[in-house]
Amino acid sequence: MTTPELQQASPYTTLDLEGVRTVIASLPPLAARLGGTPAEWRVWEVSDGNLNMVFVAEGPEGGVCLKQALPHVRVDPAWKMPLDRTFFEAAYLRAVFPHVPDLTTECLHFDPEQFILIVPSLSGHTVMRTAMMAGHYHPAVAAQVGDFVARSTFATSLLAEPFERVMDRRICFARNQTLTRITVDLVLTDPYHDHPRNHWADPQLTPIVAALRTSPAVQARIDSLRLRFLCTPQALLHGDLHTGSIMTTGTDTRIIDGEFATYGPIGFDAGLFVGNLILSLFATFDRAGQAVHLDMIQTFWTSFKKRFLALWQEREWAEDRSTLYYATTDKSTQNFEKSLFIQNIFQDMAGFCATEIIRRSIGYAHVADFSVLTDQPTRTTRQKAALLFAKDCLEQKKPLKSLADFLELLYLHMSAL
Ligand code: SR1
Ligand code: MG
Numbered sequence: 001m002t003t004p005e006l007q008q009a010s011p012y013t014t015l016d017l018e019g020v021r022t023v024i025a026s027l028p029p030l031a032a033r034l035g036g037t038p039a040e041w042r043v044w045e046v047s048d049g050n051l052n053m054v055f056v057a058e059g060p061e062g063g064v065c066l067k068q069a070l071p072h073v074r075v076d077p078a079w080k081m082p083l084d085r086t087f088f089e090a091a092y093l094r095a096v097f098p099h100v101p102d103l104t105t106e107c108l109h110f111d112p113e114q115f116i117l118i119v120p121s122l123s124g125h126t127v128m129r130t131a132m133m134a135g136h137y138h139p140a141v142a143a144q145v146g147d148f149v150a151r152s153t154f155a156t157s158l159l160a161e162p163f164e165r166v167m168d169r170r171i172c173f174a175r176n177q178t179l180t181r182i183t184v185d186l187v188l189t190d191p192y193h194d195h196p197r198n199h200w201a202d203p204q205l206t207p208i209v210a211a212l213r214t215s216p217a218v219q220a221r222i223d224s225l226r227l228r229f230l231c232t233p234q235a236l237l238h239g240d241l242h243t244g245s246i247m248t249t250g251t252d253t254r255i256i257d258g259e260f261a262t263y264g265p266i267g268f269d270a271g272l273f274v275g276n277l278i279l280s281l282f283a284t285f286d287r288a289g290q291a292v293h294l295d296m297i298q299t300f301w302t303s304f305k306k307r308f309l310a311l312w313q314e315r316e317w318a319e320d321r322s323t324l325y326y327a328t329t330d331k332s333t334q335n336f337e338k339s340l341f342i343q344n345i346f347q348d349m350a351g352f353c354a355t356e357i358i359r360r361s362i363g364y365a366h367v368a369d370f371s372v373l374t375d376q377p378t379r380t381t382r383q384k385a386a387l388l389f390a391k392d393c394l395e396q397k398k399p400l401k402s403l404a405d406f407l408e409l410l411y412l413h414m415s416a417l
Contacts (some may be wrong), residue, residue, distance in 0.1 A: 012083060015068050017043045020055045022115065024064065030118060035061025048127065049244065049257060050365055051085065052073045053182050056121045063121035064108065082177060083115040085162040085259040088176040095169060095236055099155040103148040104255045122254055125247035132243060132280045133372050134249075135289065142296035144253040145246065145273055145393045146181035153235035154265045155353030156313040162323040168262045170233055180230075183239065187359045188226040192219065197364040199281075204380050207385045209362055217395040225351045231262035232348075242267045242356070242367070243276040267348020270304060273389075275350060276367065276412065277355030282300060282386040285378075290414065295409065301403050302350075305342055312338060349363050350400050354393035357386050382417060389413035 007218050015023065025038040034041055036059045043057045046065075055066045056141040058279050069086045076205070090110035097106050105119040128141060144203055156157050159167050183306050190197055192213055212218050238245070240262030281293035312326075317333075321327060326337055360367045362381055373379040392409055393400065 005060050006050070010045075010331075012071075012114055012294075014118070014322040015055070015066075017045070017055070017113075019211055020057055020066055023025070023066065023111075023114075024057050026116075026290065030064055030109060033062050034059025034121075046143060047074060051081075051259070058123075060140050063123060064118050065105075065121045067117045067119075069115040075213060080231065081362070085176075085179055086110065086115045086117040086119035087112060088107075088173065088261050089257070090237070092236065092258035093119070093170060095116075095156060095261075095327065096152040096258070099151050100148050100255075103151075103253060104258075107368065113253070119256075122247050123258075124249050125252070125254060126249070126251075127244055128367065129243035129367070130247040131248065131274070133283075133369060137289065137292045137296070138248055138250040138253075139296055140160070140251060141246065141248050141253050142277075142299040142304040144248075145241075145255070146300045146305075147307050148253075148255050149241070149266070150304045150307035150311065152238070154308055156236035157234055158325050159268075159312055160315055169236060173236060173262050173374075175261050179239070180262050183260060183262075184226065186231060186364050187355055188222065191355075191359050191363040192222055198362055199364075199366075200362045202376075202380050205362065205383060205387065208384060210259060211411065212358065212387075212391055215391070216319060218391060220413035221351060221394040221396075222355070224349075225355060229268060229352075230264075234266050235263065237262055237264045237266070238266070239268050239269070241272045242360075243273075243280065243285070252276060265345070265348045266350075267345045267350075268352045270301070270349040271346065271352025271354075272356050273300060273362070275353035278353065278389065279360055279367050279386060280369050281410075281414075282382045282389075283372060293329070294410070295411075298403065298407065301346075308342070308345075309338060342364075343356055346403070350393050350396075350406055357390040361387055366382055384415050385413045388416075 013019070020043050021038050021041060024034065031038070041057050041059045043055060045053065045055050047054045049115050053068045053070060053074065055331065057064055057066065066229060067086060067089070069083040071083060072081055089112070090107045093104065093107040097104055105122070107117065107119060109118040110116070131138060154160055156166070156169060186197070236254060238258050240257060240355070241263050244257060245257040247256055277293055279296055281290055284290050284293060326334065328334055370383055373382060389410060400409065
């Protein structure tokens with residue numbers, strides 16, 4: 001697996017709707033998937049994220065989703081950017097799809113000259129954030145995402161594979177530096193000091209921002225999380241696992257948009273998902289809805305842990321034990337090592353969850369969840385509560401040793417609502 005050639009045979013051009021039709025028509029297996037003639041296809045734009053153009057094309061037999069990188073950030077054309085992010089998304093899908101075929105989409109086509117990625121379209125699916133903002137919570141998604149994180153990370157880690165295969169993949173994804181830079185800056189650095197990209201509308205948040213920036217415990221934890229993100233290549237991460245990267249029908253759930261894929265600590269993917277559940281929780285007005293969120297956090301973590309440990313156990317039972325890195329057969333040593341490994345993921349999850357809440361509230365790319373609260377004082381109270389929860393999560397004046405401790409801290413901050 002290598003990075004894309006820089007020398008291109010045909011120059012890159014940004015597609016419009018007709019361009020999308022022409023590209024698909026030129027690819028017989030994809031044209032056959034849509035059926036009918038190109039003139040019968042319906043093509044429309046569904047770009048939703050910050051970075052790329054996304055289209056759906058549908059014919060009488062089926063549909064595909066086409067994503068093309070732009071030479072800049074889609075929502076900020078002045079922010080120039082190389083095109084290679086679709087290469088990394090295609091490479092991510094090729095690496096994890098065999099392990100999670102029921103929970104993501106297959107890469108049907110990747111064009112390294114036009115930086116086009118084509119996957120099956122998801123009909124009947126809604127973006128999880130959009131569904132939650134409309135009060136449709138789909139609790140089953142939490143277990144499915146837990147399963148996804150466990151299966152995709154275990155399979156790409158040293159626990160499952162010989163180090164040579166893992167390192168080859170690490171070499172490939174180590175080149176995803178443009179998007180890794182975005183994460184390091186936007187998630188793990190900028191919110192903690194003055195930066196023109198930071199913003200927040202409500203001046204009542206300013207004292208909390210100041211408190212985050214002057215707390216030595218917060219600063220120390222952020223430094224250590226940034227180092228963990230860059231120096232702990234446990235597994236291939238999705239890298240941007242927020243609720244906008246998840247599409248669901250309520251029963252069928254697919255994780256999309258793996259362009260931020262990189263090797264890193266497993267708790268990063270887990271933390272981003274839980275952080276976004278918590279943002280949604282604080283934006284939810286009714287107690288019943290809040291209770292569903294709490295259940296989802298618990299279910300996510302339980303299902304992740306159960307599946308990860310089951311995969312680990314299966315690996316130990318496999319006939320070929322030659323590449324086992326935790327090869328001890330002593331049960332109590334095994335159990336101790338495993339619980340330490342899971343405990344580290346939990347600590348990372350708590351930390352990265354807090355950084356996600358903070359950056360989505362005061363950094364560059366805010367989440368839409370709070371926009372459902374039209375009463376400004378209510379919105380402010382809830383954003384403050386979310387930020388203060390995140391601050392406590394980072395400071396850990398009382399150590400968060402378990403999910404029960406984490407949920408207790410969450411209850412405490414919910415009681416301020
Ligand atoms: C400039 S990109 C801003 C954010 O959008 C993506 O979805 C990532 O979350 C990134 O941090
Ligand atoms: Mg995205």
